Amino acid sequence: MWMGCAHLLGGTARRVGQGARDLDPAHRRDGIAFTLLAVAIVVAAREWWGLSGSAGDAIHDVVAGTFGQVGVAVPVALLATAVRLMRHPELAQANSRIGIGFSAIGLAACGGIHLEAGLPAPADGFGPVQAAGGVIGYLVATPLESLLTAWVAVPLLVLLAFFGVLVVTATPVHQIVPRLRAGYDRLTGNQRVLDAPLDPGGAPLVIHAGHSALPEIEAPPKKKPRGRLGLRKPRAETAPDLSDTELLDGYEGDEAFERAAIVAAREEAEREAAEAEAAAQADATPTSAVPAAGAPAAAARRPLAPPPTAPVPRGEQPMLEGDVLYTLPSEEVLAKGAPHKVRSAANDRVVEALTTVLDQFEIDAQVTGFTRGPTVTRYEVELGPAVKVERVTALSKNIAYAVASADVRILSPIPGKSAIGIEIPNTDRETVSLGDVLRSSAARRSEHPMVIGVGKDVEGGYVVANLAKMPHLLVAGATGAGKSSFVNSMIVSVLMRSTPDEVRMVLVDPKRVELTIYEGIPHLITPIITNPKKAAEALEWVVREMEARYDDLAMFGFKHVDDFNTAVRAGKVKPLPGSERKIATYPYLLVIVDELADLMMVAPRDVEASIQRITQLARAAGIHLVLATQRPSVDVVTGLIKANVPSRLAFATSSLTDSRVVLDQPGAEKLIGQGDALFLPMGAAKPMRTQGAWVSESEIHAVVEHVKKQLKPSYREDVAVTVAKKQVDEDIGDDLDLLLQAAELVVTTQFGSTSMLQRKLRVGFAKAGRLMDLLESREIVGPSEGSKAREVLVQPDDLPGTLAMLRGDHSEPAASAPDADRYASTDGAMPGDPPVATDYHDDADDEVDPGRLGFGTR
Numbered sequence: 078m079w080m081g082c083a084h085l086l087g088g089t090a091r092r093v094g095q096g097a098r099d100l101d102p103a104h105r106r107d108g109i110a111f112t113l114l115a116v117a118i119v120v121a122a123r124e125w126w127g128l129s130g131s132a133g134d135a136i137h138d139v140v141a142g143t144f145g146q147v148g149v150a151v152p153v154a155l156l157a158t159a160v161r162l163m164r165h166p167e168l169a170q171a172n173s174r175i176g177i178g179f180s181a182i183g184l185a186a187c188g189g190i191h192l193e194a195g196l197p198a199p200a201d202g203f204g205p206v207q208a209a210g211g212v213i214g215y216l217v218a219t220p221l222e223s224l225l226t227a228w229v230a231v232p233l234l235v236l237l238a239f240f241g242v243l244v245v246t247a248t249p250v251h252q253i254v255p256r257l258r259a260g261y262d263r264l265t266g267n268q269r270v271l272d273a274p275l276d277p278g279g280a281p282l283v284i285h286a287g288h289s290a291l292p293e294i295e296a297p298p299k300k301k302p303r304g305r306l307g308l309r310k311p312r313a314e315t316a317p318d319l320s321d322t323e324l325l326d327g328y329e330g331d332e333a334f335e336r337a338a339i340v341a342a343r344e345e346a347e348r349e350a351a352e353a354e355a356a357a358q359a360d361a362t363p364t365s366a367v368p369a370a371g372a373p374a375a376a377a378r379r380p381l382a383p384p385p386t387a388p389v390p391r392g393e394q395p396m397l398e399g400d401v402l403y404t405l406p407s408e409e410v411l412a413k414g415a416p417h418k419v420r421s422a423a424n425d426r427v428v429e430a431l432t433t434v435l436d437q438f439e440i441d442a443q444v445t446g447f448t449r450g451p452t453v454t455r456y457e458v459e460l461g462p463a464v465k466v467e468r469v470t471a472l473s474k475n476i477a478y479a480v481a482s483a484d485v486r487i488l489s490p491i492p493g494k495s496a497i498g499i500e501i502p503n504t505d506r507e508t509v510s511l512g513d514v515l516r517s518s519a520a521r522r523s524e525h526p527m528v529i530g531v532g533k534d535v536e537g538g539y540v541v542a543n544l545a546k547m548p549h550l551l552v553a554g555a556t557g558a559g560k561s562s563f564v565n566s567m568i569v570s571v572l573m574r575s576t577p578d579e580v581r582m583v584l585v586d587p588k589r590v591e592l593t594i595y596e597g598i599p600h601l602i603t604p605i606i607t608n609p610k611k612a613a614e615a616l617e618w619v620v621r622e623m624e625a626r627y628d629d630l631a632m633f634g635f636k637h638v639d640d641f642n643t644a645v646r647a648g649k650v651k652p653l654p655g656s657e658r659k660i661a662t663y664p665y666l667l668v669i670v671d672e673l674a675d676l677m678m679v680a681p682r683d684v685e686a687s688i689q690r691i692t693q694l695a696r697a698a699g700i701h702l703v704l705a706t707q708r709p710s711v712d713v714v715t716g717l718i719k720a721n722v723p724s725r726l727a728f729a730t731s732s733l734t735d736s737r738v739v740l741d742q743p744g745a746e747k748l749i750g751q752g753d754a755l756f757l758p759m760g761a762a763k764p765m766r767t768q769g770a771w772v773s774e775s776e777i778h779a780v781v782e783h784v785k786k787q788l789k790p791s792y793r794e795d796v797a798v799t800v801a802k803k804q805v806d807e808d809i810g811d812d813l814d815l816l817l818q819a820a821e822l823v824v825t826t827q828f829g830s831t832s833m834l835q836r837k838l839r840v841g842f843a844k845a846g847r848l849m850d851l852l853e854s855r856e857i858v859g860p861s862e863g864s865k866a867r868e869v870l871v872q873p874d875d876l877p878g879t880l881a882m883l884r885g886d887h888s889e890p891a892a893s894a895p896d897a898d899r900y901a902s903t904d905g906a907m908p909g910d911p912p913v914a915t916d917y918h919d920d921a922d923d924e925v926d927p928g929r930l931g932f933g934t935r
């Protein structure tokens with residue numbers, strides 16, 4: 078009977094335990110908080126009010142026996158911990174920091190009281206110990222006193238308590254005075270210390286916020302005119318900071334070392350900033366810029382551009398005026414993932430299965446090791462002498478059978494190794510948390526605001542990418558493969574690392590569901606665009622913005638916005654004589670199209686033309702495109718788009734053909750979905766298998782809330798404005814698309830032949846003749862010269878203007894081609910510029926242009 082009862086009890090307990098494990102983590106945390114609350118009530122009842130039920134003595138023995146007189150404070154500590162857990166469950170690291178701080182204070186208090194009470198020992202009876210510092214007090218104070226005497230023990234305990242206070246308040250020693258001063262200022266209302274939270278992970282940034290019709294991003298001037306709202310810039314040292322203790326908190330080993338390096342680098346930067354400020358004050362040049370307080374060794378803090386002096390004549394430099402302290406979201410907002418496993422029982426089983434297959438087929442090869450990624454593990458097989466690689470690769474179906482998985486991918490060889498790689502999905506796959514990727518050393522190594530967390534590779538290493546270096550990215554994959562999750566990770570990465578004065582975004586979301594969560598973030602330059610027609614227009618706006626930036630850069634003699642921004646921050650860019658213009662830095666512009674197919678359906682030619690124009694030139698202007706699509710077919714991802722978007726990220730595709738469209742090679746059709754991807758950044762020879770980072774909806778909410786509550790977006794009104802109505806001439810009618818292709822063909826090849834049009838455009842003789850007549854009537858080609866090709870009257874440089882004219886686009890034609898050429902061909906900073914695509918290439922070129930220089934092609 079006893080055994081039966083025990084089984085029943087054990088079974089029930091296990092089921093409850095299992096149920097608790099399945100509980101939502103939020104409920105589990107609340108459960109802990111309520112338990113603490115209950116214990117607080119029980120302890121307070123006995124220790125404060127002497128209400129002793131039958132358990133009263135036992136409770137007193139435990140509490141007072143452990144903490145002595147300090148036991149009176151135990152209910153308060155329990156209550157505070159419970160409240161904190163309920164209010165800030167996500168700040169696990171800060172919570173443990175506070176716990177450590179209070180422990181130090183508690184140890185010091187118990188020790189001090191015990192010392193003061195004459196060090197009663199438990200051997201002399203438990204009563205005096207309970208009335209002093211309890212067992213803890215005894216354990217702390219007695220050895221200290223006997224080894225060092227009370228004269229030394231007391232200062233040591235005071236020091237320990239003081240350290241505890243600093244840890245609890247996340248105050249590094251060098252911040253004590255500034256923090257006290259800030260507190261005093263706040264109490265006396267001396268200064269507007271802005272409502273940015275003293276978030277442990279958040280780092281401060283000073284931004285001038287305000288509402289100018291032509292917004293522009295600004296840096297804190299060191300000799301600044303008063304802000305428009307008459308608010309003062311908070312003094313550098315009063316700004317709450319990502320404290321160094323926070324930075325080092327909870328990290329060990331390499332990570333702690335790296336973080337310590339960040340702290341050291343930050344101190345260095347702060348010193349430099351102070352010196353620069355002193356020097357600048359000496360020469361009192363109002364326009365030269367000084368980085369904001371403690372400018373940024375740490376990724377979180379950013380220098381801003383120089384002071385406003387006059388209204389802005391151009392619209393493309395968003396400015397946030399007035400004094401606002403902008404903090405980046407705390408790193409702790411993004412949860413920690415489960416620790417990475419390097420080996421599991423599932424891996425061992427696969428090794429066994431692979432060895433058995435090799436043995437059964439009598440192949441002299443060994444499984445020599447494996448590297449486990451979050452989704453797949455790559456098993457390495459080394460061949461014996463004179464064994465053909467094909468013998469193993471031919472076994473892919475048997476291997477798939479043996480490991481019971483259809484998604485086996487074989488790499489021969491693994492790049493850089495004399496071994497065959499067999500990638501097999503893990504039956505116990507892990508989720509990669511975006512927080513972990515962004516906290517990794519790979520992400521911290523760069524402060525670039527466009528660095529995003531991509532995920533983890535097959536070896537478990539973190540993968541990050543700089544969108545500015547892509548410079549444009551195509552993301553494709555079948556529905557449910559993880560594309561939208563990637564887009565979320567990308568946007569959240571940008572929000573975590575950059576301020577609205579560093580990166581602005583245009584979000585195009587024709588599906589209307591994926592990106593609505595970001596509506597209203599200050600990084601947006603226009604409300605989220607959901608109408609495909611409007612989206613096509615927005616792309617045209619991006620083209621105009623790019624051209625305006627180009628003109629501006631050219632006017633000031635810079636080839637890249639980065640150079641321009643650096644010069645602006647250094648105060649080296651002065652308005653031209655007579656100009657009232659305020660010079661400010663240009664933010665990067667990130668244009669994300671969540672479903673390219675929807676845009677290509679409404680205005681294929683226009684969208685393609687805009688994308689082509691943007692992708693060819695936008696890199697130097699700091700404009701970067703991310704195009705995502707569920708349908709990577711050739712009518713959506715056209716040759717022209719592909720040729721100009723050099724970086725690719727393929728999630729699982731439904732067919733090999735789709736994989737070829739995205740990556741120019743097979744592989745994506747073998748991916749297993751849910752964020753499993755092949756990443757082919759520009760210049761890489763082979764795609765890298767990556768498990769995409771995951772960010773949960775509640776994390777996105779937290780980040781979005783954090784950025785939204787600090788600043789309102791200041792939208793550029795001209796983005797939404799419909800561009801001048803186009804009027805296609807009547808005689809062109811429905812043939813506009815063909816005519817544009819014909820014009821492009823004839824002008825790029827400089828060969829005015831009707832039969833070529835017939836051939837290349839696959840149209841009949843009559844249609845080709847009509848197109849040629851239309852070209853003649855627009856003075857693109859000369860009159861017919863019998864059997865000879867017609868003379869072409871437009872030079873390739875003038876093609877964009879000519880196409881715009883045919884389209885009836887009466888807005889300014891594209892930046893003059895010579896300008897464009899100058900940037901495309903002479904900018905040393907753009908060595909990897911993608912080839913300018915021409916789908917049409919005629920043999921006639923060979924005669925005109927015999928010299929060729931071929932770079933790597935795919």
Ligand SMILES: Nc1ncnc2c1ncn2[C@@H]1O[C@H](COP(=O)(O)OP(=O)(O)OP(=O)(O)O)[C@@H](O)[C@H]1O
Pocket residue numbers: 508509554555556557558559560561562563707728750751752753768769770771
């Ligand atoms: N990186 C990831 N880690 C873990 N799970 C993921 C990841 N990416 C996607 N998933 C899982 O796959 C599901 C579908 O992902 P997602 O919505 O991103 O697909 P999608 O390709 O955007 O699909 P659609 O095109 O229909 O929007 C998610 O709900 C999630 O459960």
